Amino acid sequence: MSQSLLFAAAAAEPGAVEQIALTFGANWPALISNIISFTLVALLLKKFAFGPIQAMLHERSARIEEGLANAEKIKAELAGAQNKAKEIINQASAQGTKMIEEARAAMAAENERSRQQAVADAQDILAKARMAGETELARLKSELRKEVTRLVVETSAKVTAEVLTVDQKTRLADDTNRLLANN
Numbered sequence: 001m002s003q004s005l006l007f008a009a010a011a012a013e014p015g016a017v018e019q020i021a022l023t024f025g026a027n028w029p030a031l032i033s034n035i036i037s038f039t040l041v042a043l044l045l046k047k048f049a050f051g052p053i054q055a056m057l058h059e060r061s062a063r064i065e066e067g068l069a070n071a072e073k074i075k076a077e078l079a080g081a082q083n084k085a086k087e088i089i090n091q092a093s094a095q096g097t098k099m100i101e102e103a104r105a106a107m108a109a110e111n112e113r114s115r116q117q118a119v120a121d122a123q124d125i126l127a128k129a130r131m132a133g134e135t136e137l138a139r140l141k142s143e144l145r146k147e148v149t150r151l152v153v154e155t156s157a158k159v160t161a162e163v164l165t166v167d168q169k170t171r172l173a174d175d176t177n178r179l180l181a182n183n
Helices: 002-012 016-024 026-158 166-182
Strands: none
Touching: 026 166
């Protein structure tokens, strides 16, 4: 707003700017030297202060962008690593399942082999028991025949006492033995 007053005053009177400059104590040589000093300082600051600061800001911006790009790259690598870890876990799980199935199959085969061995052992035991039973039965039959023969001879001897001769007794014993052997 004060600028517009200055321009308005300058347009109204030809010496108004000089009058205002004198009123405020404007010294033209000092003002021009201040403008030149200000311009020189501004140029020096631009070249030696603002230039390096802006270069540093651009460098920081580039580093930030590079860091963001690296972060995206790391995210992608992490996602790949997680996928690979899941794949490895899935493979390990599949291998574990396969090993369990193989162990179950081996266990079933071993159980079947053990069952067959137990059946064979049981059949051997039964066969031996039958043989032992048959042997025992044959021994008992033989003993029974001998005992029956002895009892028949004893009974016959008592009954016939002295009625039979020695030849008749022998023949009777032989006939009795033959009859018992046929039964």
